[in-house]
Amino acid sequence: MLDTIAALLLAHALADFVFQSRWMVENKHDMPPLLAHTAIVFALSLAALGGAFWPALLVALLHLQIDFAKARLGGQSLGPFLADQAAHGVAILVTALLFPLAVANGLWPAIHADAGQAMALLAGLILATRMGQFLVGKLMAPYADAIHEEDGLPDGGALIGLLERGLTFIFVLAGQTTGVGLLIAAKSFLRVGTANESRKMAEYVIIGTLASIGWALLVAYGAQWLITRLADG
Incomplete structure (x- = not known):
């Protein structure tokens, strides 16, 4: 399960803090940028999980709901930001609990045995910076x-x-x-x-x-x- 958490953390870090454009951030109350961001979350999650479709879809849909709620209820201050990220963390944990073998049954173990560690390292670096x-x-x-x-x-x-x-x-x-x-x-x-x-x-x-x-x-x-x-x- 931990390798699934590492993979989803990396996908989330990339989606929210590397590939999310200013247009997506400032217009997330509109459906097109929100769906574009969700598509990025899904694609990155699918890649990080090594092709596991259903857990990637689940975490993307949860991400969509959380961002939809924040765009309408939250603000731009520290409190809503932390609440939003905590909700995404819960979504990642729930997905990993439901699909604990998503990474183990995917493509990455056959490519490199230490893929989970590498994803955890990269996710940590992005989240830290x-x-x-x-x-x-x-x-x-x-x-x-x-x-x-x-x-x-x-x-x-x-x-x-x-x-x-x-x-x-x-x-x-x-x-x-x-x-x-x-x-x-x-x-x-x-x-x-x-x-x-x-x-x-x-x-x-x-x-x-x-x-x-x-x-x-x-x-x-x-x-x-x-x-x-x-x-x-």
């Missing part, structure tokens, strides 16, 4: 109006966040957790001048950094646990 970008962005949105940073590069903060979460994920999976401490120290040192100019900026940087790296650590250890269980099983 790209999902973390949206999560931290929504967390920090209420404080953004109080911060006026004029000299930054366009999208520089977003890129820094992606890099720090990616490096944190890699450090944990490589067993080099000391590197996470060095990463925090390096970022703190580089931002100390800016932070000293404003208490608001200092607090903004601290909250954003801790949230970003904390999320990456959580996902990294979760991925590590899943990979270990798949290797033992």
Whole structure:
């Protein structure tokens, strides 16, 4: 069952945080973009499961219902985002419980015995970096109006966040957790001048950094646990 969870997690991460366009996000209350996104979920789930049609269809239909509800009931803040992702997690778990052998009976075991571990690793990396970008962005949105940073590069903060979460994920999976401490120290040192100019900026940087790296650590250890269980099983 765990390999099915890993496959569906990868499909979800790719569908929601890599292949979902801005048009789909901003117009999901309309049926064409919602159906286009659902088709991507189905195609990616079918591929990740190695050709298992029915579980791919089930998770895609559940995804459709969750996104339909969010588009009409939810907002764009952190709370609805977390609720939406939690609902997708439940949908993945339900599908894996109903079809625990979806991956085992598919094409991937014949191609590579460690396919489940590879999918868990890639899913973790995407969730740590790209999902973390949206999560931290929504967390920090209420404080953004109080911060006026004029000299930054366009999208520089977003890129820094992606890099720090990616490096944190890699450090944990490589067993080099000391590197996470060095990463925090390096970022703190580089931002100390800016932070000293404003208490608001200092607090903004601290909250954003801790949230970003904390999320990456959580996902990294979760991925590590899943990979270990798949290797033992």
